[in-house]
Amino acid sequence: MMTTMIRVVLPAHLRTLARVESxxxxxxxxxxxxxxxxRAILDALEAxxxxxxxxxxxxxxQQRRSFLRFFACAEDLSLEPPDAPLPDAVxxxxxxxxxxxxxAGG
Amino acid sequence: xSRVRVLVGTRKGAFILASDGKRALWDVSGPHxxxxxxxxxxxxxxxxxxxxxxxxxxxFGQIIQRSDDGGKTWLQPGTPPGEPTxxxxxxxxxxxxxxxxxxxxETGKPLTTHQWYDGTQHPWEFKRVWxxxxxxxxxxxVYAGVEDAALFRTxxxxxxxxxxxxxRGHASGPQWQPGAGGMGLHTILxxxxxxxxxxxxxxxxxxxxxDDGGKTWxxINRGLKSQYIPNPEAEVGHCVHHMAMHAxxxxxxxxxxxxxxxxxxxxxxxxxxxSGNLPTDFGFVIDVHAHEPETIYVVPxxxxxxxxxxxxxxxxxxxxxxxxxxxxxxxxxxxxxxxVNVLRDAMxxxxxxxxxxxxxxxxxxxxxxxxxxxxxxxxxxxxxAVLSVEVQTxx
Numbered sequence: 001m002m003t004t005m006i007r008v009v010l011p012a013h014l015r016t017l018a019r020v021e022s023x024x025x026x027x028x029x030x031x032x033x034x035x036x037x038x039r040a041i042l043d044a045l046e047a048x049x050x051x052x053x054x055x056x057x058x059x060x061x062q063q064r065r066s067f068l069r070f071f072a073c074a075e076d077l078s079l080e081p082p083d084a085p086l087p088d089a090v091x092x093x094x095x096x097x098x099x100x101x102x103x104a105g106g
Numbered sequence: 107x108s109r110v111r112v113l114v115g116t117r118k119g120a121f122i123l124a125s126d127g128k129r130a131l132w133d134v135s136g137p138h139x140x141x142x143x144x145x146x147x148x149x150x151x152x153x154x155x156x157x158x159x160x161x162x163x164x165x166f167g168q169i170i171q172r173s174d175d176g177g178k179t180w181l182q183p184g185t186p187p188g189e190p191t192x193x194x195x196x197x198x199x200x201x202x203x204x205x206x207x208x209x210x211x212e213t214g215k216p217l218t219t220h221q222w223y224d225g226t227q228h229p230w231e232f233k234r235v236w237x238x239x240x241x242x243x244x245x246x247x248v249y250a251g252v253e254d255a256a257l258f259r260t261x262x263x264x265x266x267x268x269x270x271x272x273x274r275g276h277a278s279g280p281q282w283q284p285g286a287g288g289m290g291l292h293t294i295l296x297x298x299x300x301x302x303x304x305x306x307x308x309x310x311x312x313x314x315x316x317d318d319g320g321k322t323w324x325x326i327n328r329g330l331k332s333q334y335i336p337n338p339e340a341e342v343g344h345c346v347h348h349m350a351m352h353a354x355x356x357x358x359x360x361x362x363x364x365x366x367x368x369x370x371x372x373x374x375x376x377x378x379x380x381s382g383n384l385p386t387d388f389g390f391v392i393d394v395h396a397h398e399p400e401t402i403y404v405v406p407x408x409x410x411x412x413x414x415x416x417x418x419x420x421x422x423x424x425x426x427x428x429x430x431x432x433x434x435x436x437x438x439x440x441x442x443x444x445x446v447n448v449l450r451d452a453m454x455x456x457x458x459x460x461x462x463x464x465x466x467x468x469x470x471x472x473x474x475x476x477x478x479x480x481x482x483x484x485x486x487x488x489x490x491a492v493l494s495v496e497v498q499t500x501x
Contacts, residue, residue, distance in 0.1 A: 048187055050184055050185050051169070051184070054168065054204060055166040055167055058167075059205075
């Protein structure tokens with residue numbers, strides 16, 4: 001299975017929970033056609049940091065939590081299907097995949 | 107010498123307040139889990155160094171934290187990194203932070219809807235853990251009361267949680283509805299004399315009891331009268347705010363309802379009002395003296411629309427007669443311009459010879475009395491809004 005080293009930026013609360021600094025580097029499997037997907041990133045993230053299970057996507061439905069969005073390369077990818085290919089710049093590690101919390105109250 | 111540890115959950119983290127038996131000088135540790143809502147934390151009666159905390163956020167959901175050293179360090183029990191999250195036959199494992207409602211056929215027919223504010227039916231949706239109650243005998247067994255109302259249990263120290271679905275599957279479920287704070291299961295009382303008997307309370311469904319370890323449940327609301335619901339004496343639908351019990355008399359229950367302070371002498375089979383001379387019988391907290399089972403405490407709140415003390419005077423009321431005759435306890439508490447609230451899980455007692463009483467406010471004060479309520483002093487004044495207070499007496 002081919003993998004690629006990518007970068008993920010988490011919101012502050014999740015960095016504290018996962019006990020990580022700044023951005024996370026992850027080795028993520030590519031799909032059968034050699035593409036990187038949102039689902040593969042989140043699966044790899046949760047495998048390495050189990051405490052994040054349920055914090056980004058719902059435990060049961062696997063839906064993105066409603067106060068979170070995904071961005072990369074200045075694009076909002078929140079509504080993309082989880083198995084859609086992500087930009088090449090994310091797959092190459094040139095650009096990070098951002099998990100962003102809504103600016104709402106707090 | 108004996109010590110006490112006060113566990114405080116707030117809107118923005120947890121705090122641990124520790125003192126010796128004199129309860130005059132306090133060490134304050136925290137915030138733990140800074141920035142997260144800590145609805146509740148509580149220690150195991152069987153192992154006081156074992157603590158459990160409910161950590162949650164509208165952004166990131168529910169986390170369960172555990173400490174094995176009295177709150178110095180914390181961990182999230184669950185599947186370690188690199189281990190599969192499914193069983194060899196492909197079934198998802200229970201996980202520490204995962205509260206999935208039981209929909210299996212074996213549990214009967216768990217209901218999928220309850221009543222929404224507008225009277226329509228609404229699906230059960232997990233939101234948060236309101237209350238954690240560790241077993242009286244096993245540090246690895248804990249009950250969790252959640253919103254939307256259901257009861258969960260872990261038997262492995264918080265690694266996995268499973269619903270006791272008989273409660274949610276009770277035939278009255280479609281009539282349960284959320285209170286203003288949501289449809290939370292907020293009170294869990296474990297009967298020390300009968301391990302199979304548990305009392306719980308839900309806003310706004312009422313009180314329920316199991317006598318078979320959680321398989322089957324029935325409402326215990328006879329005698330409650332709630333003028334704000336269509337049938338004031340309905341079997342369910344009452345907004346119970348909190349219940350309390352003395353360990354030596356587990357059939358005697360005290361209740362602070364939305365309005366009315368109530369008492370049952372028969373394990374909840376029937377209730378009668380003991381509000382007596384209280385200035386208002388609205389409120390949230392209620393608790394029982396550690397050594398005097400007929401001495402109870404409440405903090406009257408003006409009304410359902412004005413959640414602050416009447417006349418701006420923060421007063422704890424104590425009854426030494428199990429209700430009806432109440433005296434105001436004011437020494438050391440603000441007696442003017444005080445408009446804080448005291449939420450339902452924010453009062454507790456210690457079991458030192460001179461019973462200590464503690465409560466926290468939405469203004470961030472935690473008040474302590476080392477003399478059963480005669481006099482009070484703040485341990486801390488400026489925490490985030492206090493959601494819960496528990497006390498451990500360490501010997």
